[in-house]
Amino acid sequence: MRLPATGLPHADVLALLDQYRSGDADWRSGRTFSLVYFAGDDVLALLKDASLRCFSENALNPMAFPSLRRMETEILAMVADRFGHADAAGTLTSGGTESVLMAVKTARDWARADRPEVTAPEMLLPTTVHPAFQKAAHYFGVRPVHVPVGADFRVDVAAARALLTPNTVLVVGSAPAYPHGVIDPIPALAALAAEHGILCHVDACLGGMMLPFAESLGWPIAPWDFRVPGVTSISADLHKYGWAAKGASLVLYRDRELRRHQYMGFADWPGGLWGSPSAAGTRPGGPIAAAWAVLHYLGEEGYLRHARTTLAAAKKMRDGIECIGDLRVLGEPAISVFAFTSAIVDPYVLGDAMEARGWHLDRQQRPAALHAMITPAHAPHVDAFLVDLAAAWDDVKDSTPAEVGSAAMYGLMGSIPDRTAAAEMIVAFLDALDAPADDPASGPAAASDPKQA
Numbered sequence: 232m233r234l235p236a237t238g239l240p241h242a243d244v245l246a247l248l249d250q251y252r253s254g255d256a257d258w259r260s261g262r263t264f265s266l267v268y269f270a271g272d273d274v275l276a277l278l279k280d281a282s283l284r285c286f287s288e289n290a291l292n293p294m295a296f297p298s299l300r301r302m303e304t305e306i307l308a309m310v311a312d313r314f315g316h317a318d319a320a321g322t323l324t325s326g327g328t329e330s331v332l333m334a335v336k337t338a339r340d341w342a343r344a345d346r347p348e349v350t351a352p353e354m355l356l357p358t359t360v361h362p363a364f365q366k367a368a369h370y371f372g373v374r375p376v377h378v379p380v381g382a383d384f385r386v387d388v389a390a391a392r393a394l395l396t397p398n399t400v401l402v403v404g405s406a407p408a409y410p411h412g413v414i415d416p417i418p419a420l421a422a423l424a425a426e427h428g429i430l431c432h433v434d435a436c437l438g439g440m441m442l443p444f445a446e447s448l449g450w451p452i453a454p455w456d457f458r459v460p461g462v463t464s465i466s467a468d469l470h471k472y473g474w475a476a477k478g479a480s481l482v483l484y485r486d487r488e489l490r491r492h493q494y495m496g497f498a499d500w501p502g503g504l505w506g507s508p509s510a511a512g513t514r515p516g517g518p519i520a521a522a523w524a525v526l527h528y529l530g531e532e533g534y535l536r537h538a539r540t541t542l543a544a545a546k547k548m549r550d551g552i553e554c555i556g557d558l559r560v561l562g563e564p565a566i567s568v569f570a571f572t573s574a575i576v577d578p579y580v581l582g583d584a585m586e587a588r589g590w591h592l593d594r595q596q597r598p599a600a601l602h603a604m605i606t607p608a609h610a611p612h613v614d615a616f617l618v619d620l621a622a623a624w625d626d627v628k629d630s631t632p633a634e635v636g637s638a639a640m641y642g643l644m645g646s647i648p649d650r651t652a653a654a655e656m657i658v659a660f661l662d663a664l665d666a667p668a669d670d671p672a673s674g675p676a677a678a679s680d681p682k683q684a
């Protein structure tokens with residue numbers, strides 16, 4: 232494709248765009264269970280209005296647009312306060328992955344300054360931690376040391392202790408981890424880190440903006456934030472349960488000194504004196520304005536209201552699932568993200584049967600399971616979901632192993648003993664996405680679950 236020689240009229244461009252979008256996942260109907268966090272049309276309208284107000288502005292230069300700097304400072308202060316440490320210092324980022332990257336980069340550079348004897352830094356990562364840490368390990372040269380989780384899917388702290396070496400600079404836990412929605416034993420991990428004089432990061436990208444409100448509503452939430460001694464940094468996404476527009480996350484440090492290791496300045500560029508707080512250069516104003524706006528619009532009362540609806544829908548769904556066949560929810564999910572499995576039916580076959588009924592559940596592995604992330608958009612559809620799940624169960628309970636669909640794909644990928652080769656197949660799939668001759672939908676990792684494709 233080449234740049235059109237002459238431009239199309241505004242309306243024609245939008246019509247074409249809508250045509251492209253016609254095959255996209257229909258997240259509004261509550262039939263997808265990841266990727267979009269929706270708190271209602273009133274919130275969406277506000278996000279769009281606020282975002283458009285600052286659509287062209289750039290937070291790269293904090294002097295040019297003091298409004299963005301002010302909004303960023305206020306967002307960080309409001310969240311730090313909810314995380315039990317009003318003095319925490321942080322940065323807004325473009326998303327959970329950037330927040331995680333920054334936390335790992337900070338730990339590495341903190342160690343360079345404070346632990347110069349460490350020449351090959353390592354970090355302890357629960358096997359359930361988000362792959363963004365794997366990316367950070369790769370980008371920043373910090374060796375990932377994987378720590379197993381127990382039968383409850385929480386990281387095994389004794390195993391973590393055994394894997395700690397003089398090169399360990401960072402211990403990571405999730406609140407909660409994406410796969411099973413369970414919170415790692417943060418007090419024990421943080422105590423281990425403190426005992427060894429190293430850093431402890433809590434990845435609350437998923438749950439950070441839900442946990443404080445769940446706790447206020449009386450849900451039993453294990454300790455995870457800055458109130459836990461030894462926790463030195465926390466990542467939390469505003470664009471997930473903070474109900475903000477995409478492109479908004481944050482990373483907070485217990486003190487400003489630690490945050491300094493995240494920053495970069497360069498004084499020798501012909502283009503001028505240069506400083507940057509995070510990975511991004513240009514930082515769009517829209518997501519900052521939208522995040523700031525939604526915090527003000529909802530306030531504590533609004534966050535509590537959405538948390539109540541979301542948590543109640545998730546509980547109703549989990550309870551209903553456990554009444555179908557031998558389906559069971561894995562571990563003890565802290566909030567509204569969970570996985571379920573069966574010993575009788577292949578969960579992937581069940582997932583495909585639900586797919587045929589229009590419900591797009593994500594697939595998981597080790598163990599094979601189906602995954603759901605619940606928002607208020609799902610609340611009106613829980614009964615319909617359970618009816619269809621029961622019917623899908625009946626359809627597949629006597630089925631033989633599938634040779635097509637996600638069951639076959641996960642079976643194939645799981646059977647490859649060389650995991651590097653398996654990872655290379657995923658990369659080959661990504662690589663084929665823009666190859667004109669190939670139809671990516673027929674690639675090896677084609678899945679109904681774009682996150683895992």
Ligand SMILES: Cc1ncc(COP(=O)(O)O)c(C=O)c1O
Pocket residue numbers: 326327328329331361363405407408409434435436437468480
């Ligand atoms: C626990 C956790 N950490 C980090 C991330 C990465 O966030 P993002 O997709 O915004 O980069 C996610 C995404 O789901 C997550 O669940």
